Amino acid sequence: MKLDLREALHQDILVGDGAMGTFLYQMGFPVGISYEELNLLKPEVIADVHRRYYEAGARVIETNTFSANREKLSKYGLEQEVEAINRAGVELARRAVGSDAYVVGAMGSIRAGKRKNVRTTKLKEDLRQQIEVLLDTQVDGLLLESFLDLEEMLLALKIIRKLSNIPVICQFATEGAGTTEDGILLNEAFAKLKHYGADVVGFNCRSGPNGLLRSLEKAAASGPELPYSVFPNAGIADYVDGRFTFAATPEYFAETALKFADLGARIIGGCCGTTPEHIAFMAKALNGYKPDPSRIDKLQSDIRDTGLPTVSKGASVESITESVSTAANDTAGLPPATEPNIIELVKQRHTVIVELDPPRDLDIDKFMKGAHALKEARIDALTMADNSLAVTRMSNLALGYLVKEQTGLRPLIHIACRDRNMIGTQSHMMGLHALGIDHVLAVTGDPARFGDLPGSSSVYDLTSFEIIRMIKQLNEGVAFSGKQLKKKANFIVGAAFNPNVKYLEKAVQRLERKIEAGADYIMTQPVYDAKLIERIYETTKHLNIPIFLGIMPLASGGNAEYLHNEVPGIQLSDNVRQRMSDLKGEAGRAMGVQIAKELLDAAMPYFNGIYLMTPFLSYEMTADLTKYVWGKSESAISTCTL
Numbered sequence: 210m211k212l213d214l215r216e217a218l219h220q221d222i223l224v225g226d227g228a229m230g231t232f233l234y235q236m237g238f239p240v241g242i243s244y245e246e247l248n249l250l251k252p253e254v255i256a257d258v259h260r261r262y263y264e265a266g267a268r269v270i271e272t273n274t275f276s277a278n279r280e281k282l283s284k285y286g287l288e289q290e291v292e293a294i295n296r297a298g299v300e301l302a303r304r305a306v307g308s309d310a311y312v313v314g315a316m317g318s319i320r321a322g323k324r325k326n327v328r329t330t331k332l333k334e335d336l337r338q339q340i341e342v343l344l345d346t347q348v349d350g351l352l353l354e355s356f357l358d359l360e361e362m363l364l365a366l367k368i369i370r371k372l373s374n375i376p377v378i379c380q381f382a383t384e385g386a387g388t389t390e391d392g393i394l395l396n397e398a399f400a401k402l403k404h405y406g407a408d409v410v411g412f413n414c415r416s417g418p419n420g421l422l423r424s425l426e427k428a429a430a431s432g433p434e435l436p437y438s439v440f441p442n443a444g445i446a447d448y449v450d451g452r453f454t455f456a457a458t459p460e461y462f463a464e465t466a467l468k469f470a471d472l473g474a475r476i477i478g479g480c481c482g483t484t485p486e487h488i489a490f491m492a493k494a495l496n497g498y499k500p501d502p503s504r505i506d507k508l509q510s511d512i513r514d515t516g517l518p519t520v521s522k523g524a525s526v527e528s529i530t531e532s533v534s535t536a537a538n539d540t541a542g543l544p545p546a547t548e549p550n551i552i553e554l555v556k557q558r559h560t561v562i563v564e565l566d567p568p569r570d571l572d573i574d575k576f577m578k579g580a581h582a583l584k585e586a587r588i589d590a591l592t593m594a595d596n597s598l599a600v601t602r603m604s605n606l607a608l609g610y611l612v613k614e615q616t617g618l619r620p621l622i623h624i625a626c627r628d629r630n631m632i633g634t635q636s637h638m639m640g641l642h643a644l645g646i647d648h649v650l651a652v653t654g655d656p657a658r659f660g661d662l663p664g665s666s667s668v669y670d671l672t673s674f675e676i677i678r679m680i681k682q683l684n685e686g687v688a689f690s691g692k693q694l695k696k697k698a699n700f701i702v703g704a705a706f707n708p709n710v711k712y713l714e715k716a717v718q719r720l721e722r723k724i725e726a727g728a729d730y731i732m733t734q735p736v737y738d739a740k741l742i743e744r745i746y747e748t749t750k751h752l753n754i755p756i757f758l759g760i761m762p763l764a765s766g767g768n769a770e771y772l773h774n775e776v777p778g779i780q781l782s783d784n785v786r787q788r789m790s791d792l793k794g795e796a797g798r799a800m801g802v803q804i805a806k807e808l809l810d811a812a813m814p815y816f817n818g819i820y821l822m823t824p825f826l827s828y829e830m831t832a833d834l835t836k837y838v839w840g841k842s843e844s845a846i847s848t849c850t851l
Contacts, residue, residue, distance in 0.1 A: 269311050273302070274295050291342065344375065360391055414663075437473055586832035593621070653705075728754065733820065
């Protein structure tokens with residue numbers, strides 16, 4: 210006879226299932242439909258997904274009811290189908306799996322972090338409706354997942370406890386910051402959930418394994434004595450040619466499953482981007498799991514030391530970075546009108562662009578301090594991402610103007626397709642023109658659903674190709690609508706390039722299309738292999754525009770593994786991973802800078818353009834590397850004149 214879910218968690222680690230929505234998307238079902246309605250329209254498909262996860266080893270199966278509440282279903286005209294969709298969801302899961310599996314009714318957040326967008330009275334009504342339907346079915350428990358604030362989680366939990374003593378799993382979506390979206394410390398939030406009757410607490414979504422490891426380590430250090438559950442994403446979502454992809458491999462999930470278990474997780478599954486293959490690898494790794502005290506001590510030490518932030522990519526350069534960027538010129542005050550632009554500079558000498566991420570807070574002191582330090586290091590441009598990783602940050606337009614006014618650095622502003630429709634994009638570009646900011650980088654932008662406001666829309670009116678064309682159209686004095694303007698803009702437009710791919714020649718073909726669209730220069734994702742640098746040169750030397758080769762120093766062994774396994778478009782060589790292995794603190798940063806200098810040695814003979822990205826806002830690392838570039842460049846000039 211199957212044990213009650215609570216009892217089972219005290220005897221063994223249970224493997225959870227993986228993603229439903231992103232897996233359906235991979236199967237060909239488009240974004241913009243109700244995946245929960247497929248319980249009624251395509252029941253055989255939903256049942257087959259549950260069956261695949263069960264056969265992969267999952268024994269905690271979530272029903273396909275995450276958004277099956279009245280508020281979310283009303284977007285599709287399905288508000289009258291709440292009961293039918295939820296009942297079908299439970300029945301399909303129950304039928305598809307064996308009697309040894311625990312079927313839990315999945316419920317997602319209605320507010321999705323926008324705390325005032327739904328009145329509390331209506332929120333309670335909608336939560337209660339779905340809860341009552343699920344409790345009237347054959348579920349073994351309820352799963353409250355992807356909640357961002359404690360207030361809504363407690364509303365749902367209190368309703369459940371008034372109606373039933375069924376096992377309840379409570380999971381927050383978090384980036385590893387240590388608090389809920391409404392500012393409550395996670396340990397405090399978990400203590401309150403325990404007080405009101407939660408049986409399991411944990412995390413899912415928003416982060417890959419690395420981010421949830423940090424969150425779990427913080428919670429496990431002093432949290433309530435409850436079992437933990439973790440369902441990480443398969444790394445960071447990438448959006449290329451209209452498709453979402455994820456970086457983390459099944460093998461990586463197997464490794465991190467053991468780390469979750471070491472930290473006390475009792476249910477371990479997967480969220481966005483995971484597949485039955487990810488679950489199969491985790492189930493195999495956890496089979497016969499026994500905790501190892503020495504491994505646990507080392508793991509906790511590593512997590513505390515690395516303190517890795519969420520790394521950005523798409524909006525930054527269709528690549529990465531929780532990183533620094535800057536631009537400079539060695540004279541104080543504003544650049545004179547006759548100063549050469551980046552394209553003219555890079556034709557004459559080595560030219561350095563550095564990235565500095567805008568703050569996520571209202572405090573810009575550290576950002577401006579970094580900008581001044583990079584100015585002193587004589588960088589040629591300071592580049593700022595556009596809400597990288599779909600995480601809300603201060604406007605790069607405003608910061609770009611402040612940087613230009615207060616430091617004299619040249620701002621290079623990223624423009625993401627994600628956030629603005631064509632009206633907003635043209636308006637934004639007109640504002641940049643008025644402020645005298647004319648260097649921009651056009652990027653696709655990370656999908657909004659994986660950022661800090663997952664209920665936000667990803668606009669994508671324009672592709673990266675189209676936005677390049679439209680910006681260059683402003684240079685001809687023509688608005689996006691085709692209307693003639695009274696003035697012409699003078700934008701220098703960059704494009705992003707990912708060379709860390711299996712078929713480099715195909716990536717170069719895509720790059721050629723961006724050049725045809727009007728790109729003036731290229732900025733690459735970071736490269737960690739000297740041989741690849743040479744390959745990039747050989748496959749791009751026919752192009753008639755400059756390439757700024759991306760280099761980002763590593764901060765620790767944990768940082769290296771995170772980038773390699775969870776960030777799309779980043780691949781570290783085995784040699785680099787081995788050299789960074791187990792390093793942390795000052796030793797990790799020192800080795801990261803040393804490796805970056807070796808990569809600069811390899812890059813500078815081939816590329817005049819250097820694009821530096823620094824993790825964790827550690828602008829000292831970028832300043833050091835910039836000075837190294839100038840030292841090598843001046844040495845080369847001296848040698849040539851002898």
